[in-house]
Amino acid sequence: MTLKKTLTIAGSDTSGGAGIQADLKTFQELGTYGMTALTVVVTMDPDKHWSHNVYSLPIDVVKAQIKTALSTGIDAIKTGMLSTEEVIQTAGEAIAETELSHVVIDPVMVCKGEDEVLNPGTVDAMIEYLLPRAEIVTPNLFEAGQLAGMKTPSTIEQMKATAEKIHSLGARNVVIKGGKQLQHDKAADLFYDGKTHLLLESEKTDTHYNHGAGCTFAAAITANLANGKDIKDAVIEAKAFVAAAIANGWKLNEYVGPVMHGAKSRFGGPEITTTEV
Numbered sequence: 385m386t387l388k389k390t391l392t393i394a395g396s397d398t399s400g401g402a403g404i405q406a407d408l409k410t411f412q413e414l415g416t417y418g419m420t421a422l423t424v425v426v427t428m429d430p431d432k433h434w435s436h437n438v439y440s441l442p443i444d445v446v447k448a449q450i451k452t453a454l455s456t457g458i459d460a461i462k463t464g465m466l467s468t469e470e471v472i473q474t475a476g477e478a479i480a481e482t483e484l485s486h487v488v489i490d491p492v493m494v495c496k497g498e499d500e501v502l503n504p505g506t507v508d509a510m511i512e513y514l515l516p517r518a519e520i521v522t523p524n525l526f527e528a529g530q531l532a533g534m535k536t537p538s539t540i541e542q543m544k545a546t547a548e549k550i551h552s553l554g555a556r557n558v559v560i561k562g563g564k565q566l567q568h569d570k571a572a573d574l575f576y577d578g579k580t581h582l583l584l585e586s587e588k589t590d591t592h593y594n595h596g597a598g599c600t601f602a603a604a605i606t607a608n609l610a611n612g613k614d615i616k617d618a619v620i621e622a623k624a625f626v627a628a629a630i631a632n633g634w635k636l637n638e639y640v641g642p643v644m645h646g647a648k649s650r651f652g653g654p655e656i657t658t659t660e661v
Contacts, residue, residue, distance in 0.1 A: 387417040388610035391453045392603065393446075393475050394464025394492075395424040395438070401642025402596035403464060407603040409645035414607035414625070419456070421449035421475075424467050434639035440467050443474060450478045460486035460610035462602050469509040476513025486609040489518040489555070490602035491527045507531065516554035520615060522602045523550070524561045539567050540574065540583065540661060547576035557615050559584075559605075561598060571627065574661075575619050583661045584620060586627045586654045593633025593641025600643055601626040624653035 390411045397403035404420050411418030423446055428434045461479060466472045479487055491510050507530050515521060515531070525543075529536035532549035537560070547558045562572040570585040604622035613621065629643035632651060636642055647653075 387415065388459040388607075389419065389456055390416040390603075390606050390610050391419045391421065391450075391458045391461045392464060392606075393421040393423060393450060393461065393466070394490075394599070395426050395467070396422055397596070398425065398427045399595070399636065399640060399642070401636065401640065402599045406596040406599040406643075406645065407462065407464065407606075410600050410603035410625070411607050413646055413649060414604060414611065416459075416607045416610050419453040419458070421446060421453055423471050424465055426465070428639070430637075430639075434637075438467060440471075443470055446471055447474055447478075450475070454478065454482060458482065458484065460484070460488070460606045462488040462490060462606040463514065464490050464599055464602070465492040466506065466510075469505050472506055472509040473513050476509075476517060479514075479517045485519055486606070487517050487519050488602050488606045488609070489514045489521040490598065491521060491523050491531060492598075493527050493530060511553050515550070518555040518557075519609065520557040520559060520605060520619070521550060521555040522559050522561065522598070522605065524563055524598060525565055528560045536565075538565060540572070543574045544576070544581050544661070547574055547581065551576055551578050557619075559619050561601065573619075573623060575616065577615070581661050582616070583659045584623050585657045585659070586623065589627070589631045589633075591630060591633050591641070593635060593643065594630050595633075595636075595640045595642040596645075597626055597630055597643050600629055600645060620656050620658065624648065624656050627656070628653040 392407035575582040604625040608618035628648035632644040632647035
């Protein structure tokens, strides 16, 4: 048996629910062989209400990891937490050299539970080095507004305008994750391929146990692309995967509850409806 090879260039979540840990769990569930290039280590201080600390790895260590993984012949790449402009440039240039088409950019800008952009200069670097290489970019509402240089969208119409702006910056496809802040009665994401806006909906899950959902969604798209699915099907199936993971999220401790990455294979996934808007 030969597995498709997927690479995540991202940060380590010591609590295990997001980042590279979430990516590898998702890659495994979807039948790909996952590899990693670690950019930062994120820890949480239990003595300070689970506050986050971000420890960046030296750039030569990041480059060496990327070189190692790419030498094996990668089928699809995703990026996650890239904490500095130098790391973003390094990742973007390495991806460009591969001429790989399956590139998923998850433009992580803050840690879950935090509200400060890790480094404001990274937004411009993402636009310059990553978006032009992206088969798809997967921002949440806040990240979409930052990339587009617009107000954070809170309605479907605002999401459409934001997606169009991001697409104009070079990403071939855009999916904006609605999340809890979206003014909508369903769990809704918006997919845009430069021509058509497609609203993806499932029933909302009333839970706070959603740590790692964004990373898991992007990783599922990456694995689906590596396995030969077209971009629209890759996104729709990823939404079903992460919706099941959220519906079966669980309490890790008093501060956080991660999604369950193996939920869809064990319990099935929800129906995803698609509507052009």
